Amino acid sequence: TAVSSSRFSTTTEPQTFPNRPLNPADSSTSSSSTSFQTSSAAGDIPHQERKNPRAEYQGEQARLRLGWSEEAMIAGAKEVGISPSIVGSFPRKEAALVEFFMDDCLQRLIDRIDSGEELQDLIPSQCIYKLVRFRLEMQAPYISKWPQALSIQAHPLNVSTSFKQRAMLVDEIWHAAGDEASDLDWYVKRTVLGGIYSTTEIYMLTDSSPEFRDTWLFLDNRLKDAFDLKKTIQEATYLAEAVGAGMGSSLQGFVG
Template identity: 35%
Template sequence: MYGNGRSKFSIHQNEIEDLWFKSMCFRLLYISARQGVEETSSEGSSSDSDQDENNIKNKILAAALPFVCEHGWTKHAISKVFIGYPGTTHGLFHSGGAELVQYFYVICNQQLGEVLKTRSEEIAADPTKRKEPTVFIRDAVELRLRMIIPYINKWPQALAIMSLPPNVPPALANLLTLVDDICYYSGDRSVDFTWYSRRIALAGIYKMTELYMIQDKSTDFEDTWQFLGRRIEDASHVNEYLQQSGEVTQVAKEAVTSIHYCEKYFRLELNKQIAVNFNS
């Protein structure tokens, strides 16, 4: 303990509060966006047309990925696939390279989710295959990061594109989906404070490791995987400390307060968006 009676972990309480507030905003935004997509997909015949359009877009984006290494995450890479499609397909991609990055994020998350689900089913059938949660999480993060290796030279461009204000919400939704899947299949079924703390910590670890990876020149990114292992070990120690101390209750109360105000804010913003869409 320090002279003021606070532990070394309490010094950064303001940073913890800020991180919690932002993370709750991100999660509420993701939930709202997902609900909006589900509602849209259930709307009569117009949704059938939208589905056909999405299918065409996905086929074009999938075919454009091989051109990323040469042309980057750009509309130019997408345009390489337009041959054989009607000229109107050019108008489907309003965001250009951002839609290509978004597509890649989504399919990688889906592929990882399928792998983790299969592993989870294998463990359920044969408990001897069960790994420690930290090992399971480390392996899952490494597997997901390995999916960007074919595009590693162009990945800084992808990160820059998704950091632009219009692209931040889908980027955060993708990150939240990723960490939620990893935590769930690692065995986390908690419904208390730890549900949030684990996902927030893992999101930070994933992004830190991703940034480390794009600068890593070691063979098979060995330095990156060691960096990842150290970060997960550090997070595990911090989580154990919070669980064993009285601070976990206080942080949880402050998190709930943040969630309350954040939810009110996003409800207002969502209503504004609905009004804009209705009047347009």
């Protein structure tokens, strides 16, 4: 699945964790299991929607067991009433499933950014923290199977698309944070953020703290380190320029 643009057309509404994001096991945004009942006095009370948490949980766990696999795609096709043979039209199968999920998550992040909510009056580091956390929270329901997704992305045949998707992700986040750099600093910022995102993603895989509390602390510390380093580099650059200018003036006065 080639990625040609950082803007996608989708009907998926932006969601906030822990609302259920796209299910990796069925490649479709199927609705949750619901049931309807009427009161004994027919016509007096309209139909009421009633969710069955236990049934939803069991169904979710059954799908998660399939992971990012061809079997998951077949199960998803059956669930929405499509012939399982349609899976044959996706030659890259598991990779296509993971890439679809990545694209959908990026679109949801873009929708969140475009809504203009929650990001106003935030300094760049706060904005980046909020968006990286929001993006990683989309993977939280599937964390037990995410190592499989990472393995698929790292396959030599898939790594190019995976790199493009992650590059687009960090670019969108920096853009939302107000970055307008166009020189070498543009590449440095995105490389640093890409590294922070990836290390936080890996840390999240082994985090057993409630609601991934330790992961978000890890992310916050990494971002603080990165912005402190940037400040240190800038100060060193200004000092070098000042020293250079001073030495130039002194030398000019000496020879003059």
